[in-house]
Amino acid sequence: MGCTSCATGANGQPKGCKNNGTCGTDGCNKLTVFDWLSNMSLPENMEPFSAVEVRFKNGRKLFFQNPENLSLSIGDIVATEASPGHDIGIVTLTGELVRVQMKKKKQPTNLEELPKIYRKATQKDIDVWQKVRDRETDMQKRSREIAMGLGLQMKISDVEFQGDGSKVIFYYTAEDRVDFRQLIKDFARTFNTRIEMKQVGFRQEAARLGGIGSCGRELCCSTWLTDFRSVNTSAARYQQLSLNPQKLAGQCGKLKCCLNYELDTYLEALETFPKTDIKLKTEKGSASCQKIDIFKGSLWYAYDKDGMNWHELKSDRVNEIIALNNKGKSVASLEEYIEETVVSQDKVFNNVVGQDSLTRFDQPKRSKNKKRRNKNRNKNKKRNTRNNA
Incomplete structure (x- = not known):
């Protein structure tokens, strides 16, 4: 999301306001917070919260108190307390929503413990900063x-x-x-x-540098993702993904953050599935699980003596067999529990644009000059035959 005065330059950096991501309108930064309380009035006998959120380079945000009650708004450049001297930052949030942000980040809301805002930055401060x-x-x-x-x-x-x-x-x-x-x-x-x-961390560095992921879109960490949760290889196992580090790793060299996006849905679906290490006892022999398909709700089992032939069973049918095995009973065979699925013979290719020939480009096109030559040859042959007659 870019501000109205920004555009992309030839080298990929924003131009227009020419602040390269630190524009005063604060619209081209992923850490922007929308102040949804700005149009709401405070209750009576309640003073506004005087703390201010200020952003610095690399997405660094800190909270400061406003002891002199300066009239500050989002985008103002202020001089803040630092050790030693003072620092220059951009105001990103004011008002009651700052209290909410401080509680979200588990910081004490006691204003006396916060560093101070000295003043609005003068032109001399901005010149030194630049x-x-x-x-x-x-x-x-x-x-x-x-x-x-x-x-x-x-x-x-x-x-x-x-x-x-x-x-x-x-x-x-x-x-x-x-x-x-x-x-x-x-x-x-x-x-x-x-x-x-x-x-x-390496994730923070990748978020700062940015780039294009294997999905073809901009990196999540450089566009909207602000918190980095730990990602384990178990997330790939639950989603039946091959444990290939080249495919599972992002540009930061760590496991991709998107592996956690659908993990809860997979875990919820796997609750109805039996454990894959449980063997099914039949009169033909015991059978072991070879493969599962979460989307179809199916499991493939093979007899220990005949491991090449797999039998597809639904998860509820497998649970029935396991329940019987727990009671000390064994089923006759796995074939009795196979459900035959009828596959509809739909037309694979449909004539959508009026070109139903898939081999129309295999024949080379004849040039128009050859057609004209052939027509001229035919006309000459007819004339010669008339003259000879």
Whole structure:
């Protein structure tokens, strides 16, 4: 969802307001919160909640108190309390809905414990902020060179300057624990500023970079997904998916988040299915489960002595056999419980657009010049025969 003043440029970045995802209208960011309480008036004798939600780079959001009761609205650029100095951010939410967001994120709603908003950002604050932001790309390249020179197994994915330029946050990803004490010393010596290292997960990095998934659409984490739940290989097993890491892994190298979307539906459907490790006892011998189909509600069983021949049974019929086996009874054979399904012989190909020949492109087209030549030859032959007569 883009704001009205944004458009896509040649390099894929937004243009129009030219803020590259941090526009003042706040419509081209997935972390936008719709204030559905903005048109509602508060009850009598109730003061408005003075906390404000402010967004910074990389989707970082924090809550601040407004001790001076500044008139703030969504999209305002404010100077906030930081350690040390101050930071510059964009207001994303005000009013009573901030209290709801704080409870949702399990943060204390005591305003005295929150950092303060100093003022609305002046033009000088914005100029300093934009100036230090322009240095982030070059600083990221230089920091990667220093990290590679030290031989550290880490990747610096992004750099964020504090609004007043007094501190730099380096976001990095790493498989194992990294000893970056020497790295911080080299950074402080090279960039001459305060350094802070912050590790992010591979999913968060993929969400920031974005991309196109195997489904052909934009990544969920970069468009609408804000919370990252753990995904296990058991989710693929319940959905009868092949355990191929190349197909199950996303661009972050972890299991795809979409494996959890339909997992609850599969688990609910599997409640009516018998356990696959239970063998069916028949007079012909015991039979083991070979395959299940959740959509059809069918299971395929094969005798232990004849494993090549599979018999399709419905889940309710299998439950009947298991109930009899639990009572100490055995059925005659699996063939007695097979339900024959009549497959309708529908027409596979329908003439929808008036072209019912599937081999119409197999014959090469004859050129119009050849047709004209043949007509001329026929006319000449007729003339010659008349003249000879």
